[in-house]
Amino acid sequence: MISVSIEPEFEAWRLKARELLAVGVSPDQINWRDWSGGEEGLFSFEEEKKGVPDSGGGSQVKVKADFIHLARAVSCHSDPERWPVLYRLLWRMTLGGSSRLLEDPTDGDVIRCKEMAKSVRRDCHKMKALVRFRKVGKDERNAREKFIAWFEPEHFIEEFNASFFVERFAGMDWSIFTPRRSLHWDGKALLLGEGIEKEDVPSEDSSDDLWKTYYRKIFDAARLELKAMSGEKPKKYRKNLPETRPSRYLYPLQEKNLSDLAVREHSVSRYGGSSLKTLREKAGDCRVCPLWNRATRTVFGVGKSDADFMIVGEQPGDEEDVSGRPFVGPAGQLLKRALAAAGLDPEDLYLTNAVKHFKWKAAPRGKKRIYEKVTKGERLACRPGLLAELAEVKPRVVVTLGNSAAHSLVDGEFQVLRDRGEVKGDFPGSEKVRVLASIHPSYLLRMQGDAAKELGFMELVSDLKTAKNWLETANGED
Ligand code: URA
Numbered sequence: 001m002i003s004v005s006i007e008p009e010f011e012a013w014r015l016k017a018r019e020l021l022a023v024g025v026s027p028d029q030i031n032w033r034d035w036s037g038g039e040e041g042l043f044s045f046e047e048e049k050k051g052v053p054d055s056g057g058g059s060q061v062k063v064k065a066d067f068i069h070l071a072r073a074v075s076c077h078s079d080p081e082r083w084p085v086l087y088r089l090l091w092r093m094t095l096g097g098s099s100r101l102l103e104d105p106t107d108g109d110v111i112r113c114k115e116m117a118k119s120v121r122r123d124c125h126k127m128k129a130l131v132r133f134r135k136v137g138k139d140e141r142n143a144r145e146k147f148i149a150w151f152e153p154e155h156f157i158e159e160f161n162a163s164f165f166v167e168r169f170a171g172m173d174w175s176i177f178t179p180r181r182s183l184h185w186d187g188k189a190l191l192l193g194e195g196i197e198k199e200d201v202p203s204e205d206s207s208d209d210l211w212k213t214y215y216r217k218i219f220d221a222a223r224l225e226l227k228a229m230s231g232e233k234p235k236k237y238r239k240n241l242p243e244t245r246p247s248r249y250l251y252p253l254q255e256k257n258l259s260d261l262a263v264r265e266h267s268v269s270r271y272g273g274s275s276l277k278t279l280r281e282k283a284g285d286c287r288v289c290p291l292w293n294r295a296t297r298t299v300f301g302v303g304k305s306d307a308d309f310m311i312v313g314e315q316p317g318d319e320e321d322v323s324g325r326p327f328v329g330p331a332g333q334l335l336k337r338a339l340a341a342a343g344l345d346p347e348d349l350y351l352t353n354a355v356k357h358f359k360w361k362a363a364p365r366g367k368k369r370i371y372e373k374v375t376k377g378e379r380l381a382c383r384p385g386l387l388a389e390l391a392e393v394k395p396r397v398v399v400t401l402g403n404s405a406a407h408s409l410v411d412g413e414f415q416v417l418r419d420r421g422e423v424k425g426d427f428p429g430s431e432k433v434r435v436l437a438s439i440h441p442s443y444l445l446r447m448q449g450d451a452a453k454e455l456g457f458m459e460l461v462s463d464l465k466t467a468k469n470w471l472e473t474a475n476g477e478d
Pocket of ligand 1: 147312313314315316317320324326327328329331332353401
């Protein structure tokens, strides 16, 4: 039996697995262990393999990208069995001659690995959704605002998930602490340090002051150097992490700062005349209101870039936030049914939301995220982007869904349940557009009673048909 101790990370496993395979060591000859420091173990394989008969491995082992993709995720699982299972799979796919093993949905090792990968990905989503940064004051080394967050993952996902945070929060200085690791981004490089004790961390709902005190404690002068914090030279993170994207809006502004004027200036300087691709990037970088901070993804518009028919919803929901695409959840399904009933082909449309980030709060108990209505300030912050999107797509008709979406385009006392129908507004760059405000499919989902739901659905379909008729008339007049 060979005892193989590796640093618990994918690259370490890959290197060792390749060596073992090259000399034909079979899975049942290996005792895999996570190396947790010390001299012992890490290099013992060199010594021990001398005693292993060469059973004819090959140094030119090739595996498909699918396997690497799967193995990367599995390697983050907290189950110590992940290494032997992965090696067994690798062995069977290569020396065992079952190169298409991954396609076998009934194979025990395949099932196990896929389950582990799924659990890791779920944990990653959770981390993306639940990490909440606190602004804790200026970093004394560079006088930049510093944000910190605490998260306790189920698996070893910190590095695996790091590129998301680097990409998303490229313009901020932040640290994320977990019990096993700490990640520190300073706008240029990601440094890894050791984890911290859970007991030392303020609870999620502690006041910002407590977080600031905590920050000062962990970053006091004596420990400013990460080197000292981690007790070892911190690793510079892989070079292939996404580049820092320049962002003019580095930090979330407070709601009270979202004056119309600021938003208008924001509009002119930041959005005017941009392509949809650029607008999408700008929405991803936007820090004008605080919603970006807790959203998993920016949900930008999708569909035909020069569509004549555009639909504007309110804000992404839970499923949209995770997938990054609008109207993929229950409200989206209902909308699809309504579109079909109105004779509209989704392929011909452009679908977007007035606000591009999901606003939510945690359920009182449990882990569900509950939708929260956006404020006027948040709506205003997104409005320049929406108007630019409108000016770029240049639809002939727009249907807004729900009050909030209508208010993104029209001012005043508009109340969708009372005033459903055509609305007039000022749409720079898209002057010829006709806008119809209708009810939101989510509203229908919340309605009590099948008859009321059915009636509401018919009203939505009827509005979509009206807009379709407008379009056909306008096209006929050309
Ligand atoms: N509701 C919306 O308004 N937009 C979505 O994308 C999903 C639900």
